[in-house]
Amino acid sequence: MINRPRLGVFSISGCAGCVLTFLSKNLIPTLENFETVAFPIIKENNEGKLDIAFVEGTVVSSEDITVLNEIRKRTKTLVALGSCACFGGVPSIKNFLNKTKIENFVYPRTSHLKSVKPTPLNTHVKVDYHLPQCPPNKQEIREFLICYLNKRKFELPTSSVCVECRQKGNTCLLEEGKLCLGPITAAGCDALCPSKGVECYGCRGPAKDSNIKEFVKEIKERGFDEKMIKRRATFFAGLSFEKKWKKR
Amino acid sequence: MEKEISIDHMTKVEGHARLHVIIEDEKIIKCELEAIEGARFFEGLLLGKKFDEAPEITSRICGICSSAHTIATVQAIEKALGIRPSKHTLLLREALIMGETLRSHATHLYFMALPDYLGLESVLQLKEKKPKYVDFAFELITIGNKIVEAVGGREIHPFPAGFENVKINTKRLQEVKEMLKAKRDKIKKGLKIFLKLKYPKLIRKTDYLCLKKKDDYAFIGGLLHSKSGTIKTTDYKKHITEELREYSTSKFALKDGQSFMVGAMARINNNYEQLSKHAKEFLTIKPPFDNPFYNNVAQAAEILHIVDRLIEMLNKIRPVKKKKPIPKTGHAVAAVEAPRGTLFHEYKLDRDGIITYANIITPTVQNLARMEGDIQLLLQKIMHKNKDEIKLEIEKLIRAYDPCFSCSTHFLELDWKEYS
Numbered sequence: 001m002i003n004r005p006r007l008g009v010f011s012i013s014g015c016a017g018c019v020l021t022f023l024s025k026n027l028i029p030t031l032e033n034f035e036t037v038a039f040p041i042i043k044e045n046n047e048g049k050l051d052i053a054f055v056e057g058t059v060v061s062s063e064d065i066t067v068l069n070e071i072r073k074r075t076k077t078l079v080a081l082g083s084c085a086c087f088g089g090v091p092s093i094k095n096f097l098n099k100t101k102i103e104n105f106v107y108p109r110t111s112h113l114k115s116v117k118p119t120p121l122n123t124h125v126k127v128d129y130h131l132p133q134c135p136p137n138k139q140e141i142r143e144f145l146i147c148y149l150n151k152r153k154f155e156l157p158t159s160s161v162c163v164e165c166r167q168k169g170n171t172c173l174l175e176e177g178k179l180c181l182g183p184i185t186a187a188g189c190d191a192l193c194p195s196k197g198v199e200c201y202g203c204r205g206p207a208k209d210s211n212i213k214e215f216v217k218e219i220k221e222r223g224f225d226e227k228m229i230k231r232r233a234t235f236f237a238g239l240s241f242e243k244k245w246k247k248r
Numbered sequence: 249m250e251k252e253i254s255i256d257h258m259t260k261v262e263g264h265a266r267l268h269v270i271i272e273d274e275k276i277i278k279c280e281l282e283a284i285e286g287a288r289f290f291e292g293l294l295l296g297k298k299f300d301e302a303p304e305i306t307s308r309i310c311g312i313c314s315s316a317h318t319i320a321t322v323q324a325i326e327k328a329l330g331i332r333p334s335k336h337t338l339l340l341r342e343a344l345i346m347g348e349t350l351r352s353h354a355t356h357l358y359f360m361a362l363p364d365y366l367g368l369e370s371v372l373q374l375k376e377k378k379p380k381y382v383d384f385a386f387e388l389i390t391i392g393n394k395i396v397e398a399v400g401g402r403e404i405h406p407f408p409a410g411f412e413n414v415k416i417n418t419k420r421l422q423e424v425k426e427m428l429k430a431k432r433d434k435i436k437k438g439l440k441i442f443l444k445l446k447y448p449k450l451i452r453k454t455d456y457l458c459l460k461k462k463d464d465y466a467f468i469g470g471l472l473h474s475k476s477g478t479i480k481t482t483d484y485k486k487h488i489t490e491e492l493r494e495y496s497t498s499k500f501a502l503k504d505g506q507s508f509m510v511g512a513m514a515r516i517n518n519n520y521e522q523l524s525k526h527a528k529e530f531l532t533i534k535p536p537f538d539n540p541f542y543n544n545v546a547q548a549a550e551i552l553h554i555v556d557r558l559i560e561m562l563n564k565i566r567p568v569k570k571k572k573p574i575p576k577t578g579h580a581v582a583a584v585e586a587p588r589g590t591l592f593h594e595y596k597l598d599r600d601g602i603i604t605y606a607n608i609i610t611p612t613v614q615n616l617a618r619m620e621g622d623i624q625l626l627l628q629k630i631m632h633k634n635k636d637e638i639k640l641e642i643e644k645l646i647r648a649y650d651p652c653f654s655c656s657t658h659f660l661e662l663d664w665k666e667y668s
Binding site for chain 1: 264312314360363369370389401415492
C-alpha cells in the first residue's frame, strides 16, 4: 500500500456531525485506501501536505478564515462536506435576521468573538467538490471516495428531491398542507425526510433543474405566501436559494 | 522564574480550544481555558421561529448529542404548550438518548481517551497494534447508530420524536435487542480495560449535578440533584449562572457561585443505586469518585447500564400517534441528561407559537470552570516535569471530561516561555 493519497478531515465552526460520519464502520474499507495524515478530532499529529481535504462547518469568525486558508494551502483537492461547508448551513440563518439584535441577545459583549458574516467555504477559498446534506450522506461520501481513487468524474444529481420522493411512491406532503421544499431542492438524499413524513428544509441546496417561479405559483394556491417559502429556505442554504431567487 | 504555557489548537475533543497558563515562582498566576469555537448564535437564530421549527435548528448545535438537543427542545416546548407526553413517547425518547449516549461514550473512550493510556498517537495506531479494541468500539457505535436511526429516522440529527406521528422501525429495534442480549457478556468483559488503566491521582471534592429519579437512572425526567439538595428544573437560573470571560467564546457556568461537574461521573455518583445489575457488578471500584479521570470508568459503567435497560425496554417501543399541537402563549424549561451531562433548554412562546426567548446551557459550559480548577491542581503536581509529559497529562485530563467545544481535542501545541 504505497503511495496512498494523503487524506485530511477537518472542522471549522460546526457541530462535528460531518466528521463523525467519517468514523463509520461501512466507510473504513474505502478509507483504508487513503493515508490519514490529518484528522484532529481523533489524531494527535496532523502536520504535512495533503492530496485531499474534507472540511465541515461554516465560516463564522476570522479564526475560521485563517484555518481554512491554511488547509487550502496544504491540499491539492478541497471538499466542502455537509450543508454548512457547502451553503453556510443553519448558522447562516443569521444573514436573514437583524445581526446586532441576534448577537446582543446571546452575548452582552461581542468584540472578542471576531465574528464575520456566516458563509460557505467557497466564499473564501477555491472549493473543488461539494458534498451537501445535513448530516451528509454516507453512501454519497463512499461513492465520491471511489470516484476519486479511480480518477472518475463525480457529479451531483441535478433533479429535485420531489423526483426521488415520487419514485418512492410517498404521499405528497404539500397535499397534506406541509410546506415542503422538495420541488426546489437538489436530489441525492433519496427523499429521506419526506419519506419519514417530515417536510424538506432544503439542506442539499437549490436543484439546478428546478423552477422556483412555478413552485411559488403552485404553493401560493395552497395558502402559503412567498415570504413563508423564502423564510423556510433560509434554514440550511439561504444564501444559495437567495441567488437562485434573484436569477428567476 | 516565570513560565508561560500556551496550548494552542486543542483538538481531539469536540470543538476548538486552547489553554494559557502563567507560572511565577512555582505559583500558577494564570490558568485560562479558552474555547475558540466560532460563535454561531443559536439562541438568537431561534427568535421569531415557530415552535415546531426549533428542533431542526437546535439539533445542529452538536452532531454528537443531537438527540439530546432535539429532546430538550421538544420537551420544553411541550411543557410551554401544556402538553404531557405519553408513557410511550417518553420510552421512545429514552431509547433515542440512550442509543446516542452509548455511541458517544464508545467514541470518546476508544477513539479519544484510550490511545493516550497505551502510549499511542491515535486510534489509527490502535487499529494497527490492537485491532480488537477498535473492532469492539465499532460494534458499540453501530448498535448506538441503529437505535438512533430506528427511532429518530437517521443516525445524526434525528427527527423530533414527539410533535407528531413518529415512524419507528420496530423490527430493527427487536434485532438490536437480540444482538445486545447475545453480546452483553462480551461487552462487560471488553469494557474492563477502563477499570485497569493507570489513571493519574487527582483527588478533589466538588459538587455533582444531574437529574435524579427514585426508581430509575434518569436521562430525560426527574429533578435536578446535587449535594446541596434538590432543585426544580424551572429554578435552574437561580442556581446556575453563566458568566462571560473575555478570553473565551464560550460562557462559563457556576452553581451557587462555585465550580461543579456534570456528566457520567456526576450521574454515577448521584444515582449509583439506580444503576442496573450488570453496571453495578462491573464497578469493582466503588463510587463516589472524586478523581475526574474516573469519568472514563463512569462512562464504561453507563454503557453497561444502557445495554441492560435497552434489553428490558426495546420490545415495548411502538409508533406513537399524536395530533399536531395547537400554538399558545407559554414559557418552560426542560433538562435532559446528554452524554456529557445536564442540558437545559428554555423557551418563551407567544400566542402564535413563535419563539420570543430562548436560553440553552450545555454540559461543557457547566464543566469548564471545574476543568480549569482541575488543570491548576494537576499543574501544581507536575510543573517540574518536562514539556511533553505536562502536555500529555493535561490533555488526558481535558479528554477525561469529554468536552464538546463543538468538537475538540487532539493536537495540543505547547509553547514554553521561560523568563528569568
